[in-house]
Structures are given as structure tokens and as C-alpha cells.
Amino acid sequence: MKKRFMAGLTAAVLFTGSVAAGMGSVTVNASEGEKEFSGITLDLMTTNENVLDGLNAVITAAEEKFGFKIELDITGSGGEDYNNLVRTRLASGDMDDLLLYNSGALFKQLNPSQYFVDISNDKELVDRLDETFLETVSADGAVYGVPFSSSQAGCILYNKEIYKELNLEIPHTWDEFLENCKVIKESGQTPVLGAFGDGWPGIVTNFGDYYNVHAENPDFAEELTAGKAKWAATPAGVKSFQKCGDIAEYLNEDYMSTGYSDACDRFANGEGAHWIILTQVLSNIYSLYGEEAVSNIGAFGIPGDDPDDHGLTVWMPGAIYANKDSENAAAAEAFMKFYISDEALDLYSEQIPPDGPYCIKEYEMPKNTYPAVKDDMQAYFDEGKTWPALEFSSPLEGTEAIALIQQVTMGEITAEEAAAAYDQNLESSAIQLGLEWE
Amino acid sequence: MRKNKIYHVGFVIPLIIVFTAFFLVPMVISLYFSMTVWNFDSAKFCGLKNYITFFTTKSLWTGVKNTLIYALLGSGGITVLAFMLAAFLTSRIRTKNFIRSAVFFPNLVSAIAVGITFTAMMHPTKGIINKLIEFLGGTRINFLGDTKTALFSVILVLLWKGLSIATVIYVAGITSIDTDYYEAAAIDGANGWARLVHITVPLCRSSINTVILLSVIGSFRNFDLMWAMTGGGPGYATDNMASIVYKQYAAGFYGLSTAGNVVLFLIIAVLIFPLQKLLNWKKEV
Numbered sequence: 001m002k003k004r005f006m007a008g009l010t011a012a013v014l015f016t017g018s019v020a021a022g023m024g025s026v027t028v029n030a031s032e033g034e035k036e037f038s039g040i041t042l043d044l045m046t047t048n049e050n051v052l053d054g055l056n057a058v059i060t061a062a063e064e065k066f067g068f069k070i071e072l073d074i075t076g077s078g079g080e081d082y083n084n085l086v087r088t089r090l091a092s093g094d095m096d097d098l099l100l101y102n103s104g105a106l107f108k109q110l111n112p113s114q115y116f117v118d119i120s121n122d123k124e125l126v127d128r129l130d131e132t133f134l135e136t137v138s139a140d141g142a143v144y145g146v147p148f149s150s151s152q153a154g155c156i157l158y159n160k161e162i163y164k165e166l167n168l169e170i171p172h173t174w175d176e177f178l179e180n181c182k183v184i185k186e187s188g189q190t191p192v193l194g195a196f197g198d199g200w201p202g203i204v205t206n207f208g209d210y211y212n213v214h215a216e217n218p219d220f221a222e223e224l225t226a227g228k229a230k231w232a233a234t235p236a237g238v239k240s241f242q243k244c245g246d247i248a249e250y251l252n253e254d255y256m257s258t259g260y261s262d263a264c265d266r267f268a269n270g271e272g273a274h275w276i277i278l279t280q281v282l283s284n285i286y287s288l289y290g291e292e293a294v295s296n297i298g299a300f301g302i303p304g305d306d307p308d309d310h311g312l313t314v315w316m317p318g319a320i321y322a323n324k325d326s327e328n329a330a331a332a333e334a335f336m337k338f339y340i341s342d343e344a345l346d347l348y349s350e351q352i353p354p355d356g357p358y359c360i361k362e363y364e365m366p367k368n369t370y371p372a373v374k375d376d377m378q379a380y381f382d383e384g385k386t387w388p389a390l391e392f393s394s395p396l397e398g399t400e401a402i403a404l405i406q407q408v409t410m411g412e413i414t415a416e417e418a419a420a421a422y423d424q425n426l427e428s429s430a431i432q433l434g435l436e437w438e
Numbered sequence: 439m440r441k442n443k444i445y446h447v448g449f450v451i452p453l454i455i456v457f458t459a460f461f462l463v464p465m466v467i468s469l470y471f472s473m474t475v476w477n478f479d480s481a482k483f484c485g486l487k488n489y490i491t492f493f494t495t496k497s498l499w500t501g502v503k504n505t506l507i508y509a510l511l512g513s514g515g516i517t518v519l520a521f522m523l524a525a526f527l528t529s530r531i532r533t534k535n536f537i538r539s540a541v542f543f544p545n546l547v548s549a550i551a552v553g554i555t556f557t558a559m560m561h562p563t564k565g566i567i568n569k570l571i572e573f574l575g576g577t578r579i580n581f582l583g584d585t586k587t588a589l590f591s592v593i594l595v596l597l598w599k600g601l602s603i604a605t606v607i608y609v610a611g612i613t614s615i616d617t618d619y620y621e622a623a624a625i626d627g628a629n630g631w632a633r634l635v636h637i638t639v640p641l642c643r644s645s646i647n648t649v650i651l652l653s654v655i656g657s658f659r660n661f662d663l664m665w666a667m668t669g670g671g672p673g674y675a676t677d678n679m680a681s682i683v684y685k686q687y688a689a690g691f692y693g694l695s696t697a698g699n700v701v702l703f704l705i706i707a708v709l710i711f712p713l714q715k716l717l718n719w720k721k722e723v
Contacts, residue, residue, distance in 0.1 A: 257563075397689065403677075407673035
């Protein structure tokens with residue numbers, strides 16, 4: 001009897017829900033106590049490398065508002081293993097209702113039209129998204145994702161205390177940076193923290209230098225995609241690889257065995273004067289060590305040769321996508337829309353201050369923003385000296401960047417050889433993407 | 439006669455079906471897909487282009503080279519060391535049973551756990567092995583962070599883990615040898631070494647063959663342990679065919695990774711069939 005009653009109730013709820021959705025009603029509470037998506041459970045796939053405090057706060061509010069439940073499906077590790085898991089689960093039809101994944105090149109390789117819900121019909125939603133971000137979650141004119149967090153930069157973080165102690169100034173050319181490193185080394189401290197143990201932290205030195213490559217050749221991304229520009233034939237490109245070799249003598253002894261989390265811990269505790277890394281680390285340090293540790297960290301872009309053109313390479317945030325084959329796609333979409341509302345953004349930044357500007361138009365950075373973002377990074381944005389990383393303007397993505405950069409840092413191959421090998425690697429990517437190269 | 443034939447075929451059919459469905463068909467399909475650029479809903483034929491890319495990329499050759507080093511050192515080490523261990527464990531020692539279980543223990547732990555544990559123990563500044571070396575007055579070794587030592591460090595752990603099964607196989611082989619042989623040899627004045635070389639080794643040849651084959655195949659397939667320890671790095675120092683194929687697949691180069699798998703299959707086939715022939719031939723003599 002009870003079972004029957006519950007079944008009836010569920011049916012009624014589902015019916016009201018679908019009617020409400022069908023009429024395009026914006027009011028969420030169809031009637032007292034009955035919410036639009038009551039009884040639905042949405043799964044959201046993510047990795048434990050993301051800082052989830054903000055997401056959890058938004059989820060609690062969304063559950064309250066819509067009546068559905070969202071369960072996080074947290075896989076163990078991030079990076080390549082996560083990317084591979086996502087591809088496999090998509091291919092085998094085993095994807096959750098919602099997915100948290102990179103935007104840009106990695107996303108575009110997924111064949112988005114086959115797997116994700118196109119949200120471009122919702123003008124109100126799409127119009128809120130920043131144009132640069134919009135491009136990174138679009139494919140063939142359709143839009144698929146909303147930004148998971150704020151944007152961030154691939155830059156050089158520095159320990160303000162050490163800089164003050166040694167009377168150092170922020171460098172505006174790469175040579176000045178190396179000079180600073182020398183002074184720090186002479187003082188007996190580690191000039192640059194290396195975290196090559198996890199793969200990706202090691203390549204930020206190269207990928208975060210893209211502002212300088214772009215400064216030399218503004219059409220580099222398009223030409224690279226078309227097979228016309230090559231890393232090895234672009235002086236600034238070779239220099240990007242060379243920088244990975246330049247820092248070798250200033251790295252901590254165990255850089256090849258140090259992982260990202262370990263390095264977070266060491267940097268927050270004052271070991272290492274610089275760390276060339278994505279600013280998402282600020283959130284990691286904030287949530288683990290609090291405000292004082294994060295206030296001691298400053299940021300500057302990876303400098304090039306021209307002191308007057310010192311810019312910052314920016315990373316677009318990962319995005320939340322809805323699974324096209326999910327029976328709860330409507331609920332998933334409602335969550336995505338709510339996720340970028342002012343209300344949700346306030347809740348999010350209350351938990352975790354942003355690592356860079358948000359990709360939502362007309363949303364101001366909150367007051368609790370880290371000094372490295374508010375003071376240091378914002379200056380680059382104000383002067384217009386920022387450019388998105390290569391992965392957001394070219395769909396090409398090689399497999400060998402990590403290994404090649406490790407080899408350059410260890411001095412096994414030269415920057416020229418690494419650049420040439422990477423060019424060859426990108427050709428495989430072009431073939432897979434069906435790009436016509438001569 | 440005819441009836442007899444059908445009778446036999448009937449028994450073989452289930453096996454043939456399984457073998458065809460799960461081995462032959464996928465093999466032929468992957469041969470086709472290795473000559474295409476494919477994703478999950480379309481495939482474009484491209485001839486031998488994937489193979490050409492595979493063989494002209496330097497890092498992929500490193501993988502082939504490392505695979506052979508893994509196989510040679512891994513199986514060589516296991517075959518010899520496990521035999522010595524087994525000979526020791528079948529001799530008259532007191533704590534035999536305890537040591538036998540201790541030797542088998544590494545096999546019960548998953549390769550990933552072993553990899554993570556050893557990575558921590560081999561850490562250049564914080565690892566217990568280097569702490570011990572420093573305590574004893576030596577200089578620290580960057581086991582996994584240096585291209586010169588990384589491959590051998592992984593092989594060392596591979597041996598530590600691989601010894602267990604091989605030792606068990608040897609122990610079974612050695613204990614099944616009739617003790618009369620040893621007694622007769624002892625009466626003739628053969629010492630321990632002579633008994634080991636002239637009785638134990640020839641009489642447990644079939645165990646040796648099994649261990650060689652299993653360890654060669656195991657070393658070829660070594661992936662989980664290496665992946666947990668180094669992820670193929672630093673650079674390409676510990677990459678083998680399996681990890682390179684995996685990386686190509688992870689990057690979405692499906693055609694290229696399928697071609698890599700076919701190459702891996704061919705290498706194993708080319709090496710294992712003659713090896714098996716060789717081992718069997720020795721047994722017959």
C-alpha cells in the first residue's frame with residue numbers, strides 16, 4: 001500500500017515537473033513543498049584535484065531550490081588518468097549526468113556534439129559568458145559548458161618574505177629573473193620549486209610562456225593549427241623550451257620526485273622562493289593553510305626579453321557539461337544555469353576566493369580575493385597585457401610535452417631538439433583531428 | 439571413422455567459438471583499425487601511415503628498447519634469483535615455512551600499492567632507503583629521478599615482486615625430485631654444489647622453462663608497477679611499449695595506439711614462439 005502511494009506521488013511529482021518545464025515556467029516552486037526536480041538524483045563526475053568547497057556550497061543551494069540531489073562522483077587522480085577515464089566512460093556510454101572537465105583543446109577532442117547537451121538555445125545563459133571562455137566550450141557553433149571556477153594564470157608565484165629579505169625587485173625580463181634566482185641560491189635557499197613528479201606542474205614553465213610567443217607572432221596559434229608555423233622555427237617558441245633548461249640549476253634537488261600536493265605544502269611553508277605554476281594553487285594553499293600563508297604569495301607573469309611587454313598567460317577554467325544521453329538532462333541544465341547565477345557565484349566565492357577574474361560578464365571580483373590576484377594579476381588585466389594559453393586557441397595537443405620538457409630540464413636534449421620533436425608530435429594530433437596539412 | 443571425427447569436433451566447438459569471438463575477430467578488427475584514423479563513430483582509411491609515424495618517432499623506439507631491457511633483465515633476474523631462493527628454501531633450514539610465506543607475500547599486494555610504497559621509500563630526500571644510506575655514510579641516490587638509475591630501480595622492484603611466483607614454481611619442482619638421486623650422489627661423494635648442478639637443475643628443467651616463459655611475458659606486459667612508480671619518466675627513461683600505447687590512446691590518437699598494439703603483439707609473438715621452441719627442444723634432448 002505504502003509502495004503504491006509512493007509510486008503515485010512520484011508520478012505526480014514527475015508530471016508536475018514536466019508540465020512546469022514544458023511551459024517554460026521560470027518560477028521553480030510549482031506549489032508549496034513540491035519542487036521542479038524533486039526525486040531526481042544527478043551524478044557529477046570530478047577529480048579530487050579540484051577544490052570542491054565552492055561547488056559543494058552551490059550544490060546545497062541548488063538542491064534546496066530545485067529539489068534534486070547531486071552526488072559527487074569523485075575519481076581518485078587527475079591529469080592524464082582522469083582524461084583517459086572520461087574518454088573511456090563517454091565511449092562506453094557510462095558517463096554521469098554532469099561532468100567537470102577541461103575547456104579548450106582537451107574538450108574539443110571529445111567530439112562534443114555526440115556526448116553533450118547544446119545550451120546555445122538559452123540566450124540568457126550564453127550571453128552571460130565571457131567571449132574568450134565561450135569559444136573554449138564551443139564546437140561547430142554549439143555551446144556546451146559553463147565555467148566551473150574563475151580563470152587563472154600560469155605564472156611565477158613568489159615568496160614575498162624572501163623577496164623583502166634579499167631586497168629583490170620583480171623582474172621584467174627573463175635574464176633579470178635568472179639574476180634573482182642566482183641571488184637567492186647564494187643565500188642558501190631554493191630559488192625555484194620544481195614539482196615534476198606529477199607531470200603537468202613541470203610544463204607550466206613552457207605553456208605559461210605563451211604570452212611571449214604570441215607577442216612575437218600574433219598569428220602563431222592559427223598558423224600552428226594550419227601546419228604553417230612550427231615551434232622549432234619560432235625563436236620565442238624555442239626560448240619557451242629553453243627556459244625549462246635555464247631553471248634546472250635553481251630547482252630543489254628532488255624536483256623530479258616532488259608531486260603537486262607535496263610542493264603546495266612546501267611552498268606554503270616558505271620553501272622555495274618561486275614556483276612556476278597555475279594560480280589554482282592559491283586556492284589549494286588557502287583551503288589548507290589559511291589566509292596568512294596565501295597573503296605571503298605574490299605573482300608575476302613569466303617574463304620575456306622586452307621589459308616593456310611583460311604579460312600574463314591566462315587559463316580558462318574547466319567547465320561543467322551535461323550528458324546528452326542522461327534522462328535527467330533538463331535537471332542538469334537547470335543546475336548549470338543556476339551555477340553561473342550571481343547567487344551561486346557569491347556562494348562559491350564565499351568558500352573559495354577566485355584565482356583570477358571570473359568568466360561571467362558583469363560579475364565583480366569579491367572582496368576576499370587573494371592579494372596575488374587582486375593586486376598582482378589584476379594589473380595585467382587592467383593594462384590589457386594578458387593572452388589565453390595556446391590550448392584555448394588551437395585544438396592541437398601533443399602527448400609528449402611532459403617527457404620532452406623533463407628531458408630539457410635534465411639537460412638530455414637541447415631546446416631545439418625538444419621543439420622539433422614536439423612539432424612532430426603535434427602532427428599526429430593534426431591527423432587525428434582531421435586537419436589537412438601539406 | 440567419420441563418426442569419431444564429428445565426436446571430436448563437438449568437443450572443440452565451444453572453445454573455437456570463444457577463441458574466435460574474443461581473440462581472432464578482435465585481432466583482425468584491430469589490424470584494420472590500425473590502418474585508419476578513427477574515433478568512436480567514424481574511421482578513415484590511411485594505409486600504413488600510422489606504422490610509419492610509429493617507427494619514425496624517436497620516443498617510440500625508446501619504448502621498444504626499454505621493453506626489451508625489461509624482458510631481458512626482469513626475466514633473467516627472476517629465473518636465476520628465484521632458483522637460488524628455492525634451492526635455499528628446500529634445503530634443511532629451520533624457519534623454512536615462515537620464509538616461504540614471506541617470499542610469497544609480495545605477490546598478494548597489488549602492483550599499484552607496491553609501486554606507490556617503493557616510490558615513497560626511494561624518494562631522494564625523504565625516502566627511508568636514502569635515509570639509511572646517509573646514516574651509513576653514503577651519498578643519496580636519486581633512484582627514480584635520474585634517467586641513469588630510474589629504469590634499473592623499476593626493474594629492481596619488478597624482481598622483488600616477481601620472485602614470489604617463480605620461487606613457488608621452483609620449490610614445487612625441486613621437492614618433487616626423488617630423494618634417492620641425492621642419496622646415491624652423496625654416496626658417490628658428490629658435494630652440495632655438484633648435487634645442485636647435476637641433479638636439481640636438470641631434473642627441474644620443466645619448472646625452469648615455465649618460469650622463463652612466464653617471466654618474459656610478465657616483463658613484457660609490465661605496466662601497472664612502472665606506471666605507479668614513474669609514469670614512464672623522467673623523460674622517456676622508463677617508458678615501455680605498453681605505456682607508450684597507453685599515452686597515445688589517452689591523447690586520443692586511437693589509430694596510432696592501435697598500430698602500437700599490433701606492433702607490441704608482433705614483437706611478443708616473434709620472440710615468444712622461438713623461445714618456446716628452444717625451451718622445448720632442450721627438454722627433448
